Every structure is written in C-alpha cells, then in structure tokens.
Amino acid sequence: MWAHIMNTVGSLIYLCATALSYRLYTNLKVVYPNAVLILFMLGDLVYLFDAYLYYECCQRDKQDYDANTEQQKVIKLNLVKQLTTENLPADENK
Numbered sequence: 001m002w003a004h005i006m007n008t009v010g011s012l013i014y015l016c017a018t019a020l021s022y023r024l025y026t027n028l029k030v031v032y033p034n035a036v037l038i039l040f041m042l043g044d045l046v047y048l049f050d051a052y053l054y055y056e057c058c059q060r061d062k063q064d065y066d067a068n069t070e071q072q073k074v075i076k077l078n079l080v081k082q083l084t085t086e087n088l089p090a091d092e093n094k
Contacts, residue, residue, distance in 0.1 A: 003053035010046035013039055 017039035024030045 003050055006046055006050035010043050010050055013043035
C-alpha cells in the first residue's frame with residue numbers, strides 16, 4: 001500500500017514541478033528555475049524510495065510463494081507415501 005501511495009505522491013510532485021516550470025517560463029521567461037529543479041529532485045527521491053518499497057514487497061511475495069510451494073510439495077510427497085504404503089500387502093509390511 002505504501003509503495004502505491006509513494007508512487008502517487010511522486011507523480012503529483014512531478015506534475016506540480018511541470019506546471020510550475022510552464023508558468024514561470026510563459027510569464028517570466030525563466031528557462032531553468034531553481035524551485036522547479038528542486039521539485040524534480042524531490043520527485044526523484046520519492047520515486048527511488050517507492051522503487052525500494054516495491055522491491056521489498058516483491059522479495060516478501062517471492063518468499064511466501066516459495067514457502068507455499070515447498071509446503072505443497074511436502075503434502076504431495078506425504079500423500080504419495082501414504083497411498084503406496086496402504087497398497088502393500090500385510091505380509092510385506094513386516
């Protein structure tokens with residue numbers, strides 16, 4: 001959830017920076033205002049943190065998937081062992 005929120009915040013920062021740069025350029029003919037550059041850098045930092053959160057979420061999901069897959073394999077193996085030992089004749093089990 002936080003990764004999606006940070007992505008939205010980063011997008012809004014970029015939108016504000018773009019709107020501000022357009023306003024400053026059309027009204028004052030300022031090509032690279034410092035405030036806009038700072039906003040773009042802030043948006044970059046937010047996106048960097050957002051990418052880290054997405055990475056952590058993917059790693060956690062991968063671990064959960066691997067654990068569930070391993071658990072399913074163990075359940076299948078136990079089921080196969082149980083079925084094969086039940087089918088053996090009684091004198092072979094001794």
